[in-house]
Amino acid sequence: xxxxxxxxxxxxxxxxxxxxxxxxxxxxGEVTCVLGDNGAGKSTLIKIIAGLHEHSQGELLVNGSxxxxxxxxxxxxxxxxxxxxDLALAPLMAVWRNFFLGNExxxxxxxxxxxxxxxEITSDAMRRMGIDIPDLETPVGSLSGGQRQxxxxxxxxxxxxxxxxxxxxxxxxxxxQSGVVLKYIARAREAGVAVVFITHxxxxxxxxxDHFVVLKLGRVSLDGTKESITLxx
Ligand code: ADP
Ligand code: ADP
Numbered sequence: 483x484x485x486x487x488x489x490x491x492x493x494x495x496x497x498x499x500x501x502x503x504x505x506x507x508x509x510x511g512e513v514t515c516v517l518g519d520n521g522a523g524k525s526t527l528i529k530i531i532a533g534l535h536e537h538s539q540g541e542l543l544v545n546g547s548x549x550x551x552x553x554x555x556x557x558x559x560x561x562x563x564x565x566x567x568d569l570a571l572a573p574l575m576a577v578w579r580n581f582f583l584g585n586e587x588x589x590x591x592x593x594x595x596x597x598x599x600x601x602e603i604t605s606d607a608m609r610r611m612g613i614d615i616p617d618l619e620t621p622v623g624s625l626s627g628g629q630r631q632x633x634x635x636x637x638x639x640x641x642x643x644x645x646x647x648x649x650x651x652x653x654x655x656x657x658x659q660s661g662v663v664l665k666y667i668a669r670a671r672e673a674g675v676a677v678v679f680i681t682h683x684x685x686x687x688x689x690x691x692d693h694f695v696v697l698k699l700g701r702v703s704l705d706g707t708k709e710s711i712t713l714x715x
Pocket of ligand 1 (some may be wrong): 527
């Protein structure tokens with residue numbers, strides 16, 4: 483069964499219907515890509531999954547149980563980690579400190595740790611993902627955009643996120659850095675995480691995706707797996 487599921491979900495802002503009749507599944511060890519042009523409803527979908535907005539219609543299921551997130555805290559406590567394009571991490575803080583920034587997901591497994599232990603955990607987590615950031619004292623703001631996304635992905639995987647929601651992680655990146663981020667998306671998938679990859683880039687989606695949902699004006703216009711989607715549509 484999928485870990486996360488939206489069934490016939492809808493969201494209106496006053497009389498603006500931003501999403502309608504949306505079905506989406508996120509399964510462990512799979513990448514579900516959500517594609518669509520500006521205004522298609524991608525941000526609204528993220529906000530529902532991340533607990534920033536309640537859905538107005540339909541159902542949100544976590545592990546098969548119908549639920550409703552009324553705050554980001556609810557979503558985090560359910561194992562959902564969201565990496566936003568700009569706000570992924572705190573720019574002035576060192577890499578290792580960012581790893582332990584307060585959050586339901588990161589708070590749970592650890593009580594108070596000393597600094598040496600926190601650095602060790604960060605460095606182990608990065609090594610396991612194969613991410614090369616030589617100095618963990620580096621403020622996140624002086625890393626490249628690609629490195630920042632990678633640190634945020636490693637952090638979510640390390641703290642046992644069940645679902646990793648990525649908001650346009652490659653949108654601001656060049657070809658090479660996009661490639662690196664895509665590699666870590668694949669690693670998160672291999673680690674058994676259910677990845678929801680929001681992107682407007684069909685090439686990036688095709689490179690790492692298992693399942694594709696295309697939104698158009700708030701509705702699903704195409705939904706399928708790599709095998710089931712035909713290219714002559
Ligand atoms: P995307 O992220 O794909 O660009 P959005 O989810 O931001 O799409 O927007 C979907 C639709 O909902 C758009 O028509 C947008 O103008 C509208 N919308 C988004 N947020 C609000 C809001 N706070 N109030 C009113 N309309 C909104
Ligand atoms: P909030 O829940 O705090 O109202 P929203 O998620 O609804 O925040 O909105 C996020 C941002 O998107 C707001 O700044 C909102 O003004 C903006 N926005 C996006 N599309 C629209 C739209 N069509 N009409 C009004 N605001 C929009």
